[in-house]
Amino acid sequence: MPVCDRAGMTSTTLHTRFTEAYGLTTPIAQAGMAFVGMTPDLAVAVSEAGALGAVGVGLMPAPALADLVAAVRSRTAKPFNVNLITPLATVDHVAVACAAGVAVVSFHWGHPPRAWIDRLHAAGVRVFEQVGSTVDARRAADDGVDVIVAQGQEAGGHNYATLPTFALVPVVVDAVAPTPVLASGGVADGRGLAAALMLGADGVWVGTRFVATTESLAHDGYKQRLVAASATATALTGIFGPENPAFNPTRVLRNRVVTEWHDRLAEIGPDQPVIGYTDLGGTRVEMRRFSNLVPMRGATTGDLEEMALLAGQGVGLVTAIEPAAAVVESMTGDARALLGRFVGSGDSLSYPCV
Amino acid sequence: MPVCDRAGMTSTTLHTRFTEAYGLTTPIAQAGMAFVGMTPDLAVAVSEAGALGAVGVGLMPAPALADLVAAVRSRTAKPFNVNLITPLATVDHVAVACAAGVAVVSFHWGHPPRAWIDRLHAAGVRVFEQVGSTVDARRAADDGVDVIVAQGQEAGGHNYATLPTFALVPVVVDAVAPTPVLASGGVADGRGLAAALMLGADGVWVGTRFVATTESLAHDGYKQRLVAASATATALTGIFGPENPAFNPTRVLRNRVVTEWHDRLAEIGPDQPVIGYTDLGGTRVEMRRFSNLVPMRGATTGDLEEMALLAGQGVGLVTAIEPAAAVVESMTGDARALLGRFVGSGDSLSYPCV
Structure with a gap:
């Protein structure tokens, strides 16, 4: 009309x-x-x-x-x-x-x-x-x-x-x-x-x-995972940045680290393996497992299945x-x-x- | 206009x-x-x-x-x-x-x-x-x-x-x-x-x-609790009818029985106190704690704080x-x-x- x-x-x-x-x-x-x-x-x-x-x-x-x-x-x-x-x-x-x-x-x-x-x-x-x-x-x-x-x-x-x-x-x-x-x-x-x-x-x-x-500025692999994810592919979890529980929970894509650790929060200790590196304002920073640094294009290297891929439940529409x-x-x-x-x-x- | x-x-x-x-x-x-x-x-x-x-x-x-x-x-x-x-x-x-x-x-x-x-x-x-x-x-x-x-x-x-x-x-x-x-x-x-x-x-x-x-047909006390409740006053819980976990969870008002037992599901045993009576099709039925019978006007007597008061998160608008x-x-x-x-x-x- x-x-x-x-x-x-x-x-x-x-x-x-x-x-x-x-x-x-x-x-x-x-x-x-x-x-x-x-x-x-x-x-x-x-x-x-x-x-x-x-x-x-x-x-x-x-x-x-x-x-x-x-x-x-x-x-x-x-x-x-x-x-x-x-x-x-x-x-x-x-x-x-x-x-x-x-x-x-x-x-x-x-x-x-x-x-x-x-x-x-x-x-x-x-x-x-x-x-x-x-x-x-x-x-x-x-x-x-x-x-x-x-x-x-x-x-x-x-x-x-x-x-x-x-x-x-x-x-x-x-x-x-x-x-x-x-x-x-x-x-x-x-x-x-x-x-x-x-x-x-x-x-x-x-x-x-x-x-x-x-x-x-999101890492390309992170963007691609958003496009691929269904609306039920997220979790509200406290595993990222567990040293600061007051700054949790965080809703993220349920990637490998979430799947493996979401129900085992109490087992997460201080010594964690390096899972990548990211550049923050010109400084190269080591990312250890459960880091709450989000992977960025041109700045982050490492395994995105171990990182915090923030996403909401509208992701199924992306x-x-x-x-x-x-x-x-x-x-x-x-x-x-x-x-x-x-x-x-x-x-x-x-x-x-x- | x-x-x-x-x-x-x-x-x-x-x-x-x-x-x-x-x-x-x-x-x-x-x-x-x-x-x-x-x-x-x-x-x-x-x-x-x-x-x-x-x-x-x-x-x-x-x-x-x-x-x-x-x-x-x-x-x-x-x-x-x-x-x-x-x-x-x-x-x-x-x-x-x-x-x-x-x-x-x-x-x-x-x-x-x-x-x-x-x-x-x-x-x-x-x-x-x-x-x-x-x-x-x-x-x-x-x-x-x-x-x-x-x-x-x-x-x-x-x-x-x-x-x-x-x-x-x-x-x-x-x-x-x-x-x-x-x-x-x-x-x-x-x-x-x-x-x-x-x-x-x-x-x-x-x-x-x-x-x-x-x-x-809801019990008047149940209706009154819906009117009084805020949107955050509900819980999604498995405590009602625990003998049939596959028919759970249920979203209900967070009354006394929910507050006391929602986090203690594993402790709920088979022998529970009588908390009321209800009439079902002409038969008077004993209601024990954790019953999933919903209180009805003219049919149910007992303590509504012990009963399943089904309610959704729109209840804050009622x-x-x-x-x-x-x-x-x-x-x-x-x-x-x-x-x-x-x-x-x-x-x-x-x-x-x-």
Whole structure:
């Protein structure tokens, strides 16, 4: 059926309160992923496509973050997000974000100090926090966090969600209204985007789907495994980085090391064999078994069956490695078509008297 | 904004392939719940409201099922579903359904014999199967099952899902296309209904929300606990009916017996204290601790903190005991409003050139 686009709308735009507030053309935010998002490429590609790109800071020192932010800035004028892991973040990271005036700083794995939130706000930086419960969502909103990212148990990577996406998002939306909420966990195609909006989210936070893009820094073997994996191929496990149990569990592909050790966590001792090497900011680092370093293209060598291949339960919907812009476009276009379907079907819904 | 309804549409109708094929006005199917759905009241109320009501057969002998079906028939001319637990079902139950020419027979907890499916089809009865994986979905579709009910890990009651709803539904839809799929697990309001349709489902299968209705046979104390419970108040446990581990796990409210015993399954022995009594078809039955009999209004006495209070993770969205028709109407109306929102917002989506 022919459609009439309103002014400014194209087949790859979809507006919500989130897009309006952040100058986006589609309500998709790239998850802030350490390792695979530690160079500008993915963030630039996602932001240039009209979604919100992100850099994942992880273990990166503040001066390196300043360089990374500058590098992204040199390639795009669009807004992007600097993602910090709360226990690894310092006031120096916050200062870098404030000085650069980035659009967004997001926190994961714990509520940031109120002073940091206030300082970011004073610098014009908006603050997101990823949470796994309504209690944490409420605390974040009460402390002025601008956008709540509701992480469901489907999500890849470090995951402390209390509920899966379908059950979590509506109760978080109700708990923090009118604060905007992004749905995280299991969102990997236009169906998930459209469904998240129906659950009351203002947008989605997408990790795994963006790992399997041309621009992501993930190791090619890791990307290929994402494409090959079914939705049931993940595990939520504490085996990676067992020296820091508070930073677990992590959802990963169930490769050999997971299959062999997931049920034997208590047997994991400190002396482990070397399973590879990775380059971190110019330094060659030995990877021992149960390392939580994620394999990167051009930086990591060794046996990927022994490494942490972070992935969410949306991985079954990842069937090709594509440019990030193509992912943004197809998710948006498919979501639009679904959202319009009931109006356009002629025997289903009421339609506006335009 | 004013809306123009097309012919035959009202604010409480919502059409999909599922409603068209089954003569419904909204794509909602009541889950087939033993105990709480063992009298006609709930099935009649749901079907009269334009959704698909169901009777839960459970342990009911075939002659009693014949009486129950006749009783429903005497009160509604609308289609309804007879839900069988596959390991408890017999050819006599199938014969009753065929003789009565009910609209639908659904199976849960295992694939029914192909001969039963064929016999039901020959009698004009359509067959649904509730599954928890793409493999089981494919097998069901290949054997001619008419509608696949994809049960996510959020679902209350006996649950052997491999994935949560958000991740399961799209991969099941893809696995069995063009066979229609209903989404089950966590669907308790209009948001869940709209989201399920966006995930590719043709409708939803709703349990917990219908337990907390005026017409359900659930014990009043059980209904009150559903209203009071948060979404995180459930557990997926094997403690109820431990003599039959293959019929577990079950998702229930985390009441005292669950809190005390969920992590001590191996300690549960055969001699357990009496915790109540229940009337089953006129016979007074002793309930011992870990019984999987569900407490019923006017039939069960004893301590509800020791009983199996089946509930899904949508329970956080259940805030009142209402008539089933009101539940159907509000879910449908809310879903319609959400599905129409992006078209009606004026700055979001394309709209049909009508």
